[in-house]
Amino acid sequence: MFLRLDLQFFAGEKTEKASPKKRQDSRKKGQVAKSQDINTAISLLAIFGFLSIGASFMGTSMFKLFQHSLSSYTLMPVTESNLKTIVFEIMEQLIYILGPVMFVALIAGVAANYMQVGFLLTGEPIKPKLEKLDPIKGFKRIFAVRALVELLKSILKISFVGAATFIVLWANIDQVLKLSFKPVIDALQVVGALTLQMGIVASAALLFLAVLDYLYQKYDFEKSIRMSKQDLKDEYKNTEGDPMxxxxxxxxxxxxxxxxxxxxxxxxxxxxxxxxxxxxxxxxxxxxxxxxxxxxxxxxxxxxxxxxxxxxxxxxxxxxxxxxxxxxxxxxxxxxxxxxxxxxxxxxxxxxxxxxxxx
Structure with a gap:
């Protein structure tokens, strides 16, 4: 009797790697090994990298927009047609200035997703599920191991990003202390350069943590889709048919x-x-x-x-x-x-x- 129960217990224990069919079914449901921090880190790195190249162009365009607004728009009478003209002209200039940054962020996000999971298009994860509203399950999720891991990741991200920005500021402490003695334009240039440096260094640090997080997510995903020996037998029966x-x-x-x-x-x-x-x-x-x-x-x-x-x-x-x-x-x-x-x-x-x- 006890031997039979032990055999049933071991047969139901999920110790086997997932079969190709199980992986395919999980993928169709949107269940894949993926780290959201990879997307964030690569997007930030791409944006700050682009800004380090095109910041002067964007600054010049923004300065011209403000100059034109103060010299022209403030002198125009307030009418409906003039307001439409002002809104459309400003929107056009903002698209011209911010469009490349948004395009770079979009390409970086798509590339980061593709590197992790390949091409995957499914609406399964966004379907409403009533079980998500269960307060008991929600309470369990709060105190689950995954929640503790996410808390640890947040602490590490704050620590790494804070340390990266502090290192950049400490390396340029002389320029920071001299900001009060510089003209406004020169001070803005120094602040902008420091901001770009801090952004790139912080993005690189975040990318390092994101790679570690991806390895953990992959391990956790493989663990979550493991199958028992009985699961493998049932799957074989469903796909190949009952041998009898x-x-x-x-x-x-x-x-x-x-x-x-x-x-x-x-x-x-x-x-x-x-x-x-x-x-x-x-x-x-x-x-x-x-x-x-x-x-x-x-x-x-x-x-x-x-x-x-x-x-x-x-x-x-x-x-x-x-x-x-x-x-x-x-x-x-x-x-x-x-x-x-x-x-x-x-x-x-x-x-x-x-x-x-x-x-």
Whole structure:
């Protein structure tokens, strides 16, 4: 009794790697190994990298927009048409200035997702599920191991980003202390350069943590989709079919083939036998095939049944042990006999036809 319970327990324990079908089904549901921090880190790194190249262009364009606004828009009368003109012109300039940054962020986000999970399009994760509103399950999620891991990740991210920005500021402490003595434009340039440096360094630190998080997410995902031995057996039954049912189907197919074969025996011209073990029924129909072909064949019990049906239908039986054994091994039902047996079979058929004519 206890041994049976132990076996059932181990059979239900999820210790096996997920099968390809389980992985495919999980992927269709949107369940994949993915770290959101990878997307954030790569997007930030791409944005700050782009800003380090195009910040001067964006600053110049923004300065011209403010200059034009103060010199032109403030002098225009407040009318409906003028307001429309101002709004459309400002929107056009903002798209021209911020559009490249947004495009870079979009490309970086798509690339980060593709690197992790490839091409995947599914709406399963955004479907509303009532079980998510269960307060008991929500309470369990708060105090689960995953929640503690997420808390640890947040602390590490704050620590790494804070340390990265502090290192950049400490390395440029002289410039920071001199900001109060510089003109506004020069001070803004220094602040902008420091901001870009801090952004790039912080993004690189965040990317390092994101890679570690991705490795953890992959491990956790593999663990979550593990299967038990019973799961593998059930999956095999569902995909390949129950072995007992398959064996029954094969048995029924063999029985049907046997019945069809036995129905052809009365049309045979001759049955060649090895007295007790083999029987091969042959027929020659020049309109169907150029050579005699096998109508039925069998060994032991089937051979006896073929001979019984042949005797009931007055089909002549010829005993030829080597020929019967060779035909049984080298010919298939419905196929013409092999060429090396043409002469021997032709002599037998000639004898059979002579005997029929005499009768």
């Amino acid at each position: 049912i398959k064996s029954r189907i094969k048995q029924r197919q063999r029985e049907m083939a046997m019945r069809r074969m036995m129905q052809e025996v009365p049309d045979a011209d001759v049955v060649i036998t090895n007295p007790t073990h083999f029987a091969i029924a042959l027929k020659y129909d020049e309109e169907k095939l150029d050579a005699p072909y096998v109508v039925a064949k069998g060994a032991d019990y089937l051979a006896q049944k073929i001979k019984y049906i042949a005797s009931e239908n007055e089909i002549m039986m010829i005993e030829n042990r080597p020929l019967a054994r060779s035909l049984y091994d080298q010919s298939n039902i419905g196929d013409p006999i092999p060429e090396e047996f043409f002469k021997a079979v032709a002599e037998i058929l000639a004898y059979v036809y002579r005997m029929k004519n005499k009768m």
